[in-house]
Amino acid sequence: MPQSSTNIYKRLQSLEKHLAEEHPDNPVLAKAVHSFRKLDRVAQDIGLLDRNESYATYVTWWPMIAVLGTFSAGKSTFINSYLGLHLQRTGNQAVDDKFTVICYGSDHEVKTLPGVALDADPRFPFFQISRSITEISEAGPQRIDAYIQLKTCPSEKIRGKIMIDSPGFDADSQRNSTLRLTQHIIDLSDLVLVFFDARHPEPGAMKDTLEYLVAGTINRADSNKFLYILNQMDVTAKEDNPEEVVSAWQRSLAQAGLLAGKFYRIYNPDAASPIDDSQIKERYEKKREEDMAEINTRMQQIEIERSYRIAGMLEQTAETIENQVIHKLTSMLHSWKKRVILFDGILFSTLLLLSGVVLYQTNSWDLLKTFCGNVMANETPSLIMLASLLGFIGYIHFTVRSKAANSIIKKLPVEFGHDHTTCKQYTQAFIKSTAAYRPMFLQKPAGWNTANQQILGQVKNEANDYIQSLNDLFTNPSGRKAEVEEEPTVETVTEVETKAEQS
Numbered sequence: 001m002p003q004s005s006t007n008i009y010k011r012l013q014s015l016e017k018h019l020a021e022e023h024p025d026n027p028v029l030a031k032a033v034h035s036f037r038k039l040d041r042v043a044q045d046i047g048l049l050d051r052n053e054s055y056a057t058y059v060t061w062w063p064m065i066a067v068l069g070t071f072s073a074g075k076s077t078f079i080n081s082y083l084g085l086h087l088q089r090t091g092n093q094a095v096d097d098k099f100t101v102i103c104y105g106s107d108h109e110v111k112t113l114p115g116v117a118l119d120a121d122p123r124f125p126f127f128q129i130s131r132s133i134t135e136i137s138e139a140g141p142q143r144i145d146a147y148i149q150l151k152t153c154p155s156e157k158i159r160g161k162i163m164i165d166s167p168g169f170d171a172d173s174q175r176n177s178t179l180r181l182t183q184h185i186i187d188l189s190d191l192v193l194v195f196f197d198a199r200h201p202e203p204g205a206m207k208d209t210l211e212y213l214v215a216g217t218i219n220r221a222d223s224n225k226f227l228y229i230l231n232q233m234d235v236t237a238k239e240d241n242p243e244e245v246v247s248a249w250q251r252s253l254a255q256a257g258l259l260a261g262k263f264y265r266i267y268n269p270d271a272a273s274p275i276d277d278s279q280i281k282e283r284y285e286k287k288r289e290e291d292m293a294e295i296n297t298r299m300q301q302i303e304i305e306r307s308y309r310i311a312g313m314l315e316q317t318a319e320t321i322e323n324q325v326i327h328k329l330t331s332m333l334h335s336w337k338k339r340v341i342l343f344d345g346i347l348f349s350t351l352l353l354l355s356g357v358v359l360y361q362t363n364s365w366d367l368l369k370t371f372c373g374n375v376m377a378n379e380t381p382s383l384i385m386l387a388s389l390l391g392f393i394g395y396i397h398f399t400v401r402s403k404a405a406n407s408i409i410k411k412l413p414v415e416f417g418h419d420h421t422t423c424k425q426y427t428q429a430f431i432k433s434t435a436a437y438r439p440m441f442l443q444k445p446a447g448w449n450t451a452n453q454q455i456l457g458q459v460k461n462e463a464n465d466y467i468q469s470l471n472d473l474f475t476n477p478s479g480r481k482a483e484v485e486e487e488p489t490v491e492t493v494t495e496v497e498t499k500a501e502q503s
Contacts, residue, residue, distance in 0.1 A: 008052050012037060019061060026473060028307060028466045029061065035314050035462045038455050042321065045447030046329075047432030048425040055317055057127045058421075059188060059310055062103070063302035064162045066185045069195030071167070074231040077268050078195070079165055082299075083155040085110070088165055097167045098149050099181060101126065104159040105152025112151050115144035124150075124162070129184070147181065160303060164189070180420060190302040190309060191225050193295070198230045198245050198265075227295060233265045233288070234272035237280050242287070264291040307470050315463035318456040325429070329445040332408055332430055337440055339404040340397075347396055398436055405434040 012033055020030035036056035043049040067075045076088035079102070087102065087110055101118055105111055118126040126148050164185055167178055186192055230249060236242050246263050266288050275281035359365055374382035409427050416423040433446040 008054050008057075012054060012056055015056065015061065026307065026470075028311065028469050028473075031462075032310050032314060032466060035459050035466075038459050039314065039317055039321075042447070042452045042455050043425075045452055046321070046325070047429035047446055048321070048325065050428070055313075059313055060124065060162060060190075060306075061310070062160065062162045063306040064164065064189045064191075065299060065302065066164045066166065066189040066192045067195065068166045068182060068186075068192060069229075069231075070197060073195035073197045074268065075165055075195050077271060078193075078229075078231065078266075079163065081268055081270070083153060083157055085153060085155055087151060087153050087155075098147060099126075099167065099185070100165040101148065101150045102158060102163040102165065103150070103152055103161070104156075105154060107152070108154055110151060110153045112149055115146075115148040115150070117150045118148055119144050126184075129181070161299075183419075184421075189225065190305050191227065191298055193227050193229055195229050195231050196249060198233045198236060198267075227264060227298065228262065229264045229266060229295070232267050232272075234267040234275065234284065237273070237275045237277075237284055242284070264295055266291050266295070304470075304474055308467065311463050311466040311470065314466070315460050318459045318463070322453070322456050325426070326445060326448055328426065329429055329433060329448075330443070332426075333433055333443075333445060336401075336404050336408055336430075336434055339407070340401050340440065343400045343404065344397060347400065348393070401434060401436070401440075405430065 016030050016033040019033065020027065023029055033056055036054060040049060040054045040056070043055065044051055044053075049055070067079060069075050079088050080086050083102075088100065098115075101124060115126070118124045119129055121127060126144075129144065129148070166182055166185065228249075230246065233242055233245070236245050242265060246265065249263060267284075269285075269288075275284060359368060371382055371385070375386050409430060412423045412426055416426075429445060435446070438446060
């Protein structure tokens with residue numbers, strides 16, 4: 001087994017063990033790691049993943065909350081208030097140009113760790129992201145520490161969760177890198193809080209930010225995980241026009257393509273401007289408390305949502321490979337074969353025609369007959385010439401194959417846009433399917449066979465079983481008290497199953 005493959009296998013083993021110890025009452029998460037390994041083997045056979053990659057690293061195994069927005073939207077103030085301690089620097093200007101991953105720490109003080117702590121741990125959302133950093137850095141390869149950092153804190157609010165504070169979108173330096181990493185975070189998060197600054201109700205200057213944050217979420221299956229938050233609403237109290245401010249932002253979102261969605265209106269009482277009118281103050285406070293209660297409820301529910309999301313991702317990934325990836329690769333292969341046959345025909349017909357013209361003009365047909373006779377007589381010089389000729393023909397053919405494949409690959413970035421990961425996977429798989437050692441008459445993509453089809457079927461069945469197990473843990477449709485009293489029996493069975501698996 002290659003060293004890189006051994007490393008990822010050991011990391012997944014460690015992850016599976018850690019999840020089993022941390023969640024003994026919810027064995028679904030540890031079992032899901034094993035199912036991800038099956039998916040990995042299929043994807044590696046097809047070429048979607050390298051041997052040192054795993055779909056298990058594409059998800060966060062802790063509930064994850066992303067906090068996005070412009071630098072003046074009060075993201076850091078919100079985080080500090082939620083955690084109940086001063087963790088992030090605040091200010092009206094951009095104060096941090098890094099992604100900060102925040103998690104629980106048992107020490108009684110805040111600790112800041114370098115980005116490499118995240119890059120090497122598959123439990124966190126930036127596992128092996130340094131490879132992408134090298135690809136997207138405008139200034140050439142740079143240290144992962146220039147982009148991300150890890151902070152630990154003793155707040156109970158963050159225990160069992162991960163929160164990510166993103167840098168402001170207005171910073172021009174490393175902007176492309178920031179947007180790409182933001183997309184990576186959005187895909188992995190269970191909840192995305194998108195902050196806007198209510199003090200700027202006409203956000204024309206942030207048109208590209210709105211398009212990136214909003215336009216890309218419209219057709220997502222998980223669009224309900226986005227919460228749009230108008231922060232610092234206290235500044236509108238003097239004019240008493242919160243409805244006008246909300247309407248202005250809704251118009252801006254509509255221009256970006258989002259025609260539906262709710263804005264939460266909040267502000268930090270400790271940093272708020274004084275509201276002299278008692279009636280207006282009461283109305284603002286009531287609305288803030290209602291919206292904050294909804295936001296907090298969503299943040300508290302993500303642990304349950306995370307378990308379902310991971311089980312759902314297993315089934316979705318298996319379905320995507322079987323119904324979308326294979327279909328797309330097969331279509332690409334068909335287009336590739338047509339191009340190769342077309343250009344092979346043109347080139348070899350042209351060469352054959354030119355050769356005929358030369359033989360005709362030089363009246364050298366006797367030389368051709370003599371050469372064929374020598375080949376039939378196994379004369380070495382003629383055999384060497386034949387081998388050279390066949391080598392030349394092969395060189396032309398495989399050059400045409402390579403050029404035709406590259407012409408199709410070049411169109412993928414346009415087709416997939418910001419989805420760099422999917423683009424990379426299709427590129428790898430297509431290169432494997434068009435490799436020189438694979439005959440052109442093969443109809444199926446590389447690695448697609450009956451055995452791998454059966455493995456995907458197993459993974460989908462396992463994902464359904466996991467969801468049923470989660471339903472048994474978190475639901476009680478009948479509402480009978482007797483079922484609640486019998487719950488310890490279910491836990492005992494679960495413990496027996498877990499021990500049996502471990503043995």
